[in-house]
Amino acid sequence: xxxxxxxxxxxxxxxxxxxxxxxxxxxxxxxxxxxxxxxxxxxxxxxxxxxxxxxxxxxxxxxxxxxxxxxxxxxxxxxxxxxxxxxxxxxxxxxxxxxxxxxxxxxxxxxxxxxxxxxxxxxxxxxxxxxxxxxxxxxxxxxxxxxxxxxxxxxxxxxxxxxxxxxxxxxxxxxxxxxxxxxxxxx
Amino acid sequence: xxxxxxxxxxxxxxxxxxxxxxxxxxxxxxxxxxxxxxxxxxxxxxxxxxxxxxxxxxxxxxxxxxxxxxxxxxxxxxxxxxxxxxxxxxxxxxxxxxxxxxxxxxxxxxxxxxxxxxxxxxxxxxxxxxxxxxxxxxxxxxxxxxxxxxxxxxxxxxxxxxxxxxxxxxxxxxxxxxxxxxxxxxxxxxxxxxxxxxxxxxxxxxxxxxxxxxxxxxxxxxxxxxxxxxxxxxxxxxxxxxxxxxxxxxxxxxxxxxxxxxxxxx
Numbered sequence: 001x002x003x004x005x006x007x008x009x010x011x012x013x014x015x016x017x018x019x020x021x022x023x024x025x026x027x028x029x030x031x032x033x034x035x036x037x038x039x040x041x042x043x044x045x046x047x048x049x050x051x052x053x054x055x056x057x058x059x060x061x062x063x064x065x066x067x068x069x070x071x072x073x074x075x076x077x078x079x080x081x082x083x084x085x086x087x088x089x090x091x092x093x094x095x096x097x098x099x100x101x102x103x104x105x106x107x108x109x110x111x112x113x114x115x116x117x118x119x120x121x122x123x124x125x126x127x128x129x130x131x132x133x134x135x136x137x138x139x140x141x142x143x144x145x146x147x148x149x150x151x152x153x154x155x156x157x158x159x160x161x162x163x164x165x166x167x168x169x170x171x172x173x174x175x176x177x178x179x180x181x182x183x184x185x186x187x
Numbered sequence: 188x189x190x191x192x193x194x195x196x197x198x199x200x201x202x203x204x205x206x207x208x209x210x211x212x213x214x215x216x217x218x219x220x221x222x223x224x225x226x227x228x229x230x231x232x233x234x235x236x237x238x239x240x241x242x243x244x245x246x247x248x249x250x251x252x253x254x255x256x257x258x259x260x261x262x263x264x265x266x267x268x269x270x271x272x273x274x275x276x277x278x279x280x281x282x283x284x285x286x287x288x289x290x291x292x293x294x295x296x297x298x299x300x301x302x303x304x305x306x307x308x309x310x311x312x313x314x315x316x317x318x319x320x321x322x323x324x325x326x327x328x329x330x331x332x333x334x335x336x337x338x339x340x341x342x343x344x345x346x347x348x349x350x351x352x353x354x355x356x357x358x359x360x361x362x363x364x365x366x367x368x369x370x371x372x373x374x375x376x377x378x379x380x381x382x383x384x385x386x387x388x389x390x391x392x393x394x395x396x397x398x399x400x401x402x403x404x405x406x407x408x409x410x411x412x413x414x415x416x417x418x419x420x421x422x423x424x425x426x427x428x429x430x431x432x433x434x435x436x437x438x439x440x441x442x443x444x445x446x447x448x449x450x451x452x453x
Binding site: 093098100 | 216217219220221240244245246247250251252253255256259278280281282283284285286287288289291294298299302326327328329330331393395397431
């Protein structure tokens, strides 16, 4: 059945765990779907290297869009790319309605998992999670006008301003709890 | 409608004054959040809409997200009156709702023809105009197609009256990656239905040619475009695509002028 064929194909392109299972035992994965013999043969004939390469191209395109939502955070946490790629491989995006660009929509979807990872890693700057949330949420609200509230331990707006140019990276900013309100009437 | 001149893909990052009359290709999704931003462009330039997310290749009944996207695109079409509306012969969303975020190839055959023809027909009814479908740059070859992409497009044109957005660089790179001669592959496409052309650049990465849209237009793409002279009676515009490593606006405009000159020698 065509719908199931397409479901398998997209799953293989979007989900690394599914690709790994398919590489080990393709028949087991395909048996979960309603496929005719022609469809099974076509899926089984996909070159694993080509599949992996194609999957990587989709990840690369998503990252390319998403990274523009957090350029300052990327300066102080270049590990964000590795974290996002690993997370995306196991969390394919669901189709959702929205007015945000694909990059911003994906940045919002990945925001809390990425912020948590940065917070849990002592090797990352203490203010990295705040900065990430500030960048993504402020951009999202500027784009869609939706109100969003963010409570930070650090002055993320000043950190973003410092990092926006090529100036020195703040090493030990003071803790200064603040609440930001984005969107219509916010700042 | 006759050829109106070539254009460029509009990007907010491009700075400088756009020459009057330059065709601009815009992605409708860039204006979903604030449609008013489209008004100034529509007032001063001929526009063509080029979407990426209509996923005409997805089998099954469209979900709410897909239906809402069509409503948003329709609203923008009615607001801005673009000359053309196009998307891709591809899918971005699985029937079960996984969003790849970008274009996945289709396995060309009768079952896919029914799906795409149905989706295209429905879209054309909603938008009240023909749409055009673009040939994509395929990240991989899908085993089991009964037809070539050109044959698939020919059948779709016949079934639905849709147009073709012929991306010459996508065709070129697919041919190179398959070890085929691009000029020969071009002959399989329904050139009489081509209403728009894309010209772009890319590079060879990991053993494959990739349309990065980050390089100048490939020289062979220019030659393929020249070979179309006199063979695409419905061509309205040719758009130079550049998404990254943006050059000066003047350089993109120069490429558009080059395309216009080539076509004017038809």
